[in-house]
Every structure is written in C-alpha cells, then in structure tokens.
Amino acid sequence: MIINGVGGQGLITLLKIISEAALIEGKDVRTSELHGLSQRGGSVEVYIRFGKKIWSPLVEKGKAGLILSLEMQESINGLYFSSKDTVFLINKYQTPTFLKDFSEKEVLDNIKKLSQKAYLVPAGEICQKEFGTDVVAGIYLLGYAVFKGFMPLKSASLLSAIKNIVPEKFLELNEKAFNLAGK
C-alpha cells in the first residue's frame, strides 16, 4: 500500500504503526520513506509492503492494494501504482499546490476512470467535530481502512501498534480516533 500527502501530515507515523501491526501478525514487512527537502510541505509518498515474503520495498506500478491519501489531490499520484482493483481512501482535505490545482470533481473523475473503489472521507472535519482537533485525521482513516476491510490486518494488531508507537500523552486521543471509524 501507499500513503501519500504533503510533508508534515504525519505519514511516517502511520507507516510505523502499520508496519508494527504487520510485524505483530508475524508478516514480513518492508517500507520505504523519504526525508529532507521533500518534507517541506511538498508531495510525499511512502510505501508499505507486507506479506509472506517481501523483497522490494517499493510498490510496483499497477500493483497497489490500497492508496491512502491524506490530501485529496495527492490521490491522483496514486494512479500510477494502481489497477481497477485498487482501493482509494481519500481524506477530504485540500491544500494549494502552487502549480495546477484540481477540484474535488476533477480528482474523483480521474480516479474513477481507473477504479470504482474510491472513498472520499471528511476525516479532518469529523475529528475536528469530535475531538476539537484534526491532527488525528490520519489515524481515523487508518481505522476506516481496517474496519471496512481495505487492509488485511486486524484492528487489535493496529491498536497494539498504536500503543507501541504513539507517545503516552497522545495515546488516548489516537485510540479514540481509530475506534471512531469503526462505529
């Protein structure tokens, strides 16, 4: 699977949680991430692959199972890695590109040319309403992916992983956000 978004949205934390959960389930895991200048608000994508035996840390073109986009327009960049079977889970949140921007309709039109399994979820809005902050939007989407069965991992493993990765003082908030998606 691929998580994309813009630098600073907490992609690396999500990557760590998912890999940890896959390890808890005894799966082989490889991931790839990027650091440096690309982090400064620019497009970022990270790759997570797990299964019985994994060689490549990068997802091959056309072979992603799930594209989790923390920024709506970034889901377009997931198309390269996708086929008609790929699930797109998209955060309804948009930040300007300073180049050509895409509207919600344009984004969805493009995704639907390839995959009918596109889900646009206002995760930030939901978390803002429920918790007064949207910093856990990514965790909410993670919960959404698991409870809807878009990701072959158990919710219990992810909750254990969240416990192992997230600092104590934010733990409760993260657990709540994760579980909220299952309600």
Next chain:
Amino acid sequence: MGNEAIVRGALEAGVAFVSTYPGTPSSEIGNIFYRISKEAGVYFEFSTNEKVALEAGIGASFSNLKTLVAMKSFGLNVALDSLLPLAYAGTKGPMVIIVADDPNCWSSAQSEENSRAFAYLSHVPILEPSDPQECKDFTKLGFKISENFKIPVIIRTTTRVAHQSSLVTFENILKPENKGEFIRDKKRFVTMPPQVLEMKEELLEKIEKIKEFSEKSEINSEDSSKKSKIGIITSGISYLYVMEALKELGLELPVLKLGFFYPLPEEKIKVFIKSLKKILVVEELEPYLENEVERLAKKSNCKLEVIGKKLLSQTGEMKPEFVSSAIARVSGKKVQISDFYAGTEGKFLIPKMKHLARFCPGCPYWSVFTTVKKVAPESTVFGGDIGCYMLGSVSPHNLYDYLFSMGSSIGIAHGVNKSTKSKVIAFIGDSTFFHAGIPALINTVFNKSNPLIIVLDNQTTAMTGHQLNPGMGENGIKIEDIVSACGIKNLKIIDPVDVKELEDGIKEFLPKEEVSVIISRHLCALLAKKQQG
C-alpha cells in the same frame, strides 16, 4: 531503517569515534549518535564539513581508534582531498566511511551522483548493501576488512536502502575501546615523494589481496542451481527488485548478487558467466558493473550477450517495474499487464499533480525573499546555495539565477562580479557559511569584488533535521566576528521580521564598491516550535 542498522552495526563492531556532516539520505546516522553517544561511550561530533569530518576520523584512526565517518554523496567530493592520501597511508584503527547516494535527487540539488566511481580514483574498497540487515552486516564486515588490510572501507548506500525499513537481527554490542594513542610512524602517515610512490605500490598489492578475499566472500552470492542460459548480475537495491520480479514472473534464473563493488570478485564473475548465453546486468545509474562484465566476458565467454543500459536507464532511480519488464524482455516471457492499468500503456494519461515544497509557516525566510525581490533592481543576479532556502528557486519566489554546491553562491558571485558590471546578491545559510562559505568570502575581499552576501542565519542546520553547527549555542562562533575579521566594513545584523531594516540595508549596501554582508538572523520556525514543546 537502513541508517539505524548502520549505527547498530558500528556499535556491534565496537566503534569509538564517529564524525559526520549531515546530508540526506545519511543524516539519521549522525542524529542517532548525537542522541546515544554519551550512553554508548562513543565520541561523536557534527564536524564543520565532510572533509573536516574525515580528517577528524583519520586522526582517530591514526590514534588506533575504531572510527566511523558518515556523509552524503556530495560530502565525499568535499572529503576527497584527504581520502586519496588516506588510501595510500592506510588506516591504523579500522575505519568505515558511509557514503549515501541519492538516485533521483529526492533531496539533492546539484547532481545525481554515483559515488561508486570513487573506487577507481581512490582504490578504496566499496561495499553495497541492499537492505537494513545488510547495512548492519556490511558495516561490521567493513570494520573487519579495514582491520585486516589496514585500509578505509566505504559502505555505499542509496536513498531506498538508507530509508528502507525491515527486520534486522541484533547481536551483542561491543564495548568501545576509546583510549587512543598516537604512535609516531612517519613512514606511513607522511605522504611525500618518493615515499608516496612506494605507498601506491603497497596499496595496489593490498587491493590484490582484498580481491582474493572478495572472491571467497559470502556477500558476493550466487545462485547457480537454476539451469538457464540467461543469468542476472546485480547489486544494491536492484537485487531486491530482481528477486521480486523473478517471484512475480515465476521465472528461475541464476542470479549473482555482488556485495563488493570494489574490488570485484572477477574470477567468480567469470565462472558465473562462462556457460551463459545472455546476461542482464541490473544496476542503478551508470553502467559500471556492466562495463566490467563486458570486459570479463572477453576473457571467459566472448559470445556472451551483455544487456544492461540498453533496457534500463542511467538516469533516475531503479524501479521494480523497470526490472520486471527488462527481465521479461530478456527471457522472452510475456508480462501480464492488468486491463485497467493507468499510465501511458494503459487506458488514459495520468495528469501531472505535484505539491511544491515551500517554506514552512512562520519561516523567517519568507520576508527576506519578498523584500529582496521588491527592493533589488531587475538587473541584479541572484545566487542560491544549499539549504532550505533552495526553495527560493521555486514558485512563488523563482529567484535564483544560479544554484550549485555548498558555499558556491559566494564563489560564483565573485566570478560574475569580476566579469561583468552586474551586481550580485548571494544567499547562504549559517551552516553552509561555516561549511564552505568562508574561503569564498575571503576571496571576495582579497581579490576585490563587491557582491552583497545575505547570510540566512536561522541558527541551525534546518533542512537535514536541526543538527548542531558551529554558530549555535551560547559559545557559538559569531558569523559577524568572522566577517569583521576579514576586514569587511559593510556589515549589518538584522531580524527579518523588521522588513524596513532589511529594505534599508539592501538599499544602502547594493551600490557599495566593496563586498557587503547582511546577516539575517531569526530562529528556524520549526525549531522554535520544537523547543516550545
């Protein structure tokens, strides 16, 4: 992560002295040592630049300490001047040098450097790990080779290795021996003619011996059990893509994976290719291995068809789909392309979508760039340098007229200034100023040019993750003291929040006959946020 595994490998080998200058994708190595060095009993420093870091390491090695020096690709260019004589002199305490290349230039401005080429120039052994486990194992092996053969060893990683995560098996950490002793050995540590030529002979003999070691080494592993006339030779990250592709395509081909890039196990390669008809060489960037295989094939199998860059690009990083399609083509196997598959071969074109990286909210550089654009005349030439402020070259600023390597904004400004009547404004960050800006600044005074230099002092090495630099802390070296010591009279220190002050400074200094410096000082907004918790 690969970088974490390198740290672990060094600790398991008993490293005692670590120096580095941060650069993506190598930075985490220094960050981790900075955090743990005290507890681990290891000496650690962020050096002023990579050459100084290497030299610090050489001093430690000459004093018999186990030493690790880490840098990104371009760092080795800076350190090269001392690497070559080190290869001649050899090490005393074992030394491993980590060099992290960045194919695809994910976080590199100046070139898509393939540092493997330094092996030919320096005769320093280079090992190429594929994943975090190998990062750890090869680092340890590097120390062993260095200890046995008295030569520094380079571990060359790439972004997809250094920033790849997977499971790594730990072994025990070896307590570092950190009491060094410098025992005079002029025959080894002084490279002067005629001695230096004898040293070169010794070095070449050493390499022959290491080649014998490489021939037997397990890190050059072959799987020749597969009975096919088509084989694959690969190294580094490409190995993982090869194995993935073979699995996906359901093919069984013999694979030779090379952990040593230099010296190559030539006999092993010759035996591997002897009975093959075709060989596919899968390597990232320039075809160094392919050329070697071509050369070796002339000796052992002159009918062998060597295929590499004919199918795989020299530019950009290797990707799994490139490898699977190359293997499919060479083996004549049809690849199953999904019916609905985006991209050029698929049903439709994917539109171009990209968020440009930009200055963080609250970044002190925002006001500098807007003000400079407003105040400086159209004809001004703008020079950029390496750091977060490289973003001044993209929208909405689109400012720089040139941008090269560390410290070059000032060096090039001088040349433009001397060759034309153009006024040049050169930008340089605080860490970059210390790294390589000072000699260029002195040159502007000594050889009399008059650029306006704006030092963007955000009091940290921000881009690579807020590492220490010489200007930081209470006892930090003051950039203004260095500027004044060069005899530069046109000097102002401003806070870019005060736009008026900056505007006035630029207006006052631009017409000056001599070089002038504005130090724009304001703490990095990200660091400020971090410090507040």
